[in-house]
Amino acid sequence: MELRVRDLACARGGVPVLEGVSFTLSSGEALVLRGPNGSGKTTLLRTLAGLQPPLAGEVSMPAEALAYGAHADGLKATLTVEENLSFWAGVYGTRDIATALAAFDLEDLRERAAQNLSAGQKRRLGLARLLVTGRPVWALDEPTVSLDTASVALFADAVRAHLKKGGAAIIATHIDLGLDARVLDIGGFRAKQREAGAFDEAFL
Amino acid sequence: MIRLVLRDVRLAVRAGGGFGLGLAFFLIVTVLVPFGVGPEGAVLTRIAPGILWVGALLACLLSLDRMFALDWEDGSLDLLATAPVPLEGVVAAKALAHWLTTGLPLVVAAPLFGLLLNLSGPGYVWLVVSLALGTPALSVIGAFGAALTVGLKRGGLLLSLLVLPLYVPTLIFGAEAVRRGAEGLSVETPLLMLAGITAGTLAVLPFAAAAALRVNLR
Numbered sequence: 001m002e003l004r005v006r007d008l009a010c011a012r013g014g015v016p017v018l019e020g021v022s023f024t025l026s027s028g029e030a031l032v033l034r035g036p037n038g039s040g041k042t043t044l045l046r047t048l049a050g051l052q053p054p055l056a057g058e059v060s061m062p063a064e065a066l067a068y069g070a071h072a073d074g075l076k077a078t079l080t081v082e083e084n085l086s087f088w089a090g091v092y093g094t095r096d097i098a099t100a101l102a103a104f105d106l107e108d109l110r111e112r113a114a115q116n117l118s119a120g121q122k123r124r125l126g127l128a129r130l131l132v133t134g135r136p137v138w139a140l141d142e143p144t145v146s147l148d149t150a151s152v153a154l155f156a157d158a159v160r161a162h163l164k165k166g167g168a169a170i171i172a173t174h175i176d177l178g179l180d181a182r183v184l185d186i187g188g189f190r191a192k193q194r195e196a197g198a199f200d201e202a203f204l
Numbered sequence: 205m206i207r208l209v210l211r212d213v214r215l216a217v218r219a220g221g222g223f224g225l226g227l228a229f230f231l232i233v234t235v236l237v238p239f240g241v242g243p244e245g246a247v248l249t250r251i252a253p254g255i256l257w258v259g260a261l262l263a264c265l266l267s268l269d270r271m272f273a274l275d276w277e278d279g280s281l282d283l284l285a286t287a288p289v290p291l292e293g294v295v296a297a298k299a300l301a302h303w304l305t306t307g308l309p310l311v312v313a314a315p316l317f318g319l320l321l322n323l324s325g326p327g328y329v330w331l332v333v334s335l336a337l338g339t340p341a342l343s344v345i346g347a348f349g350a351a352l353t354v355g356l357k358r359g360g361l362l363l364s365l366l367v368l369p370l371y372v373p374t375l376i377f378g379a380e381a382v383r384r385g386a387e388g389l390s391v392e393t394p395l396l397m398l399a400g401i402t403a404g405t406l407a408v409l410p411f412a413a414a415a416a417l418r419v420n421l422r
Binding site for chain 1: 207208211214218277278280283284285286289422
């Protein structure tokens with residue numbers, strides 16, 4: 001399993017933000033994306049996840065290898081922790097949610113509706129979703145927002161376990177997770193101004 | 205995909221899910237019309253097929269803007285788009301869930317509302333049949349409109365304006381089937397047209413809606 005990115009350029013809202021991004025990520029490796037606000041970390045991750053097409057360059061990885069963790073956790077407020085998680089397990093065709101609940105210390109909250117969780121607990125549930133996807137590459141956007149130090153440690157442990165099992169992770173974050181990870185500062189790939197595309201470009 | 209349908213139905217029947225909203229609206233329309241038009245039975249019998257169909261259509265319209273907007277807001281639409289489910293399947297599942305929570309209750313409750321409007325005897329069967337055939341099209345067309353307007357603030361207005369003209373053929377043939385049925389005429393032609401519209405929209409619009417979603421997710 002290898003994720004290879006070559007000369008990738010991507011845009012947000014029709015404005016190019018990144019160009020010439022190249023890296024490879026193989027099994028057992030983690031890559032930490034750094035860069036100031038607005039430098040295109042989210043855009044890069046969304047492009048990798050296939051939510052938006054790249055302007056140029058290519059991304060090569062095995063089909064259906066990537067699990068995307070966005071800013072929003074995608075939780076349904078009126079469903080319980082267990083229902084939320086088993087929904088995603090069902091979508092990804094896996095069954096086991098107990099491991100994920102245990103990894104993020106959510107067992108006591110099983111029956112609690114997601115609307116009654118604290119911000120940090122919601123985040124932990126959102127991250128537990130990654131474990132039930134069973135996918136090898138995690139692309140995570142600011143995963144530690146609203147987590148306390150203990151939960152950050154839980155998260156780092158989960159990532160470490162994932163890497164040990166041959167997975168890979170690409171994480172946009174500002175804090176030090178204590179992972180043995182390469183750091184990619186994407187501030188250096190800022191796209192130069194270029195002439196605007198046709199007005200209907202976004203639709204084609 | 206079945207999971208998605210089950211989840212949406214479950215969300216709809218939980219608190220604040222909007223189940224029953226369409227039904228309540230339908231009830232309000234059919235209760236208010238006799239007050240507005242007057243108690244004359246003959247007049248009500250004449251307008252009943254049209255009013256029932258218009259009421260059902262507007263009731264369907266009421267819950268459309270929630271179809272994708274809620275998933276968009278909490279980020280699950282992004283996650284569904286990256287999940288191993290085709291987006292066309294997501295659209296179909298959401299339309300089915302919408303029909304189960306809005307269209308189906310309307311179909312079931314329609315005879316009762318027909319009574320309030322003094323619908324004539326043989327019309328009841330055709331009211332149920334035409335609604336059962338026609339409301340799936342309303343949900344699928346609505347899913348297309350919802351996919352086009354997802355991510356827009358207050359997209360509900362635009363959604364209604366986009367979707368209403370597409371609802372017109374279903375309304376015409378649906379109401380016509382009930383009218384003919386109530387008068388004891390042959391209902392074959394309008395029912396076939398209605399079924400044709402439903403089959404056509406079911407076949408085409410999930411793909412169009414998925415394409416619209418992909419553009420809106422960028």
